[in-house]
Amino acid sequence: MATEKAKTETLSVEQRLKSLYQLQTILTKIDRIKTIRGELPLEVKDLEDSIQGLRTRIENYQREIQELKNKTVVEKEKINESQAKIARYKEQLDNVRNNREFDLLSKEVEFQSLEIELCEKHLHEYARTIDAKTRDIETTEERLHDSEHILAEKKAELDEIVSETRQDEEKLRVEAQEIEPNIDERTLKAFKRIRQNARNGLGIVYIQRNACGGCFNRIPPQKQMEIKMHKKVIVCEYCGRIMIDPELAGIDTEATAQ
Template identity: 60%
Template sequence: MAKKDPTDLSVEEKLKTLFQLQTALSSIDEKKALRGELPLEVEDLEAEIEGLTTRIDRIKSEVNDFERAISQKKGEIVEAQNSVERYKQQLNEVRNNREYDTLSKEIEFQSLEIELCNKKINDAQKMIAEKNHELEASEQVLGEKQGDLDLKKNELDEIMDETRAEEEKLKEKAHELEAKIEPRLLTSFKRIRKNARNGLGIVYVQRDACGGCFNKIPPQRQLDIKMHKKVIVCEYCGRILIDPELAGVKTEKPVAEEKKTRRRTSTVRKTSNSKKSSDANDMD
């Protein structure tokens, strides 16, 4: 049997299919709602862990740089000390005051270099201590975040396992229904659904009002909706409107109408009784 072209469907069939699609999509939304904020929380934790990991790597790199700098300065101190010893030995062999002054200045300069290197080593050691403290704190936070992430992932996996099979069936059903709807109408429906806060793109009339925004619908427009001659949208929220009977929804008559009917019946009875009484009096 040839597959029916979506454009050949009657308005009634289109609306019916759209409402079935909305029902399937709403069920999928409910499954997703069971997960709550867990997916977002997992993403946030993963981003935090990534940031912390990058920070820890940077701190370790900085500590290594300081340690290399200390090693370099220690080497410079050894060279300076060797130079001081050599210059001191040369002082014993000077032949004039000029050579003595030159060597003395060199010894003084090398001594200052040693002091400067020691100062830089002390500063670097202080920075290493600070960085190690920062590293320890970051690793502790990372451990806590990783523990939270593992818990959230396990919780999310449990929920996913419970709903995955049913959700897949609903997605398959939705895909089949989408194939039956003409592309232009389907695109409009998806756009309406995307902009709707509750994800409803098609709603049925409830108590003479739109089932999405609950604004009153004029009687003539309600009649047009029941006729199924064309696709009608709510003039307030833009949702597609469908007759409750076509949507397979049973509606109850308002209680007020029943009371009104009873009052009229009671009034008619009273009038009838009064007339009978009057007729009897006239006969007397």
């Protein structure tokens, strides 16, 4: 540990800045891998949630259809009961002894006839609803089938990307670990802290057209001169990112300008 500390203390600011930019380049590649891989799991999760929702909807439709079928059985039983009562009342009408009994039995026949009409109305409503929900099930099953197909493709794509990028990411992490000892502990901690707070993960940026490459605020000529001298670590007064001149970063400013 003491040896590593002594080693970083002997390194010039120029060497530290150069190593820091190399580290940033590697970490940016890792961030890009995470971004590519990070979007797919969200898509897979959304599809899985959507599929679960479609399955639940189908189950609800099926349960509602079964309830309607049970109600249909009940209504048919009521019709059979009413028809039996009507037949019995009509037999009794043949043997009435007075007008009062005739009126009572006639009203009972009329009431049971109305009950049958009401039951038949319910049966028609249940049948229409069952047909509608059956069509809903068919439509939902089609959506479910399509979603399951897409999910299978997304999962295969995710597995392939994870398989392909895992090795690249591990290699990049090893490279990053090899560079870190070339940066003093204080600067490295500051760099990592800046990266965490930066939206794009950039902890060190080079000057672009006389401006900070992170927030694009203009840098005074005097400060630009200090950055080019590589005598100390300088941060942007606006965004707090560490700044490095393009030449030290290995950036071809002419090509970038084009």
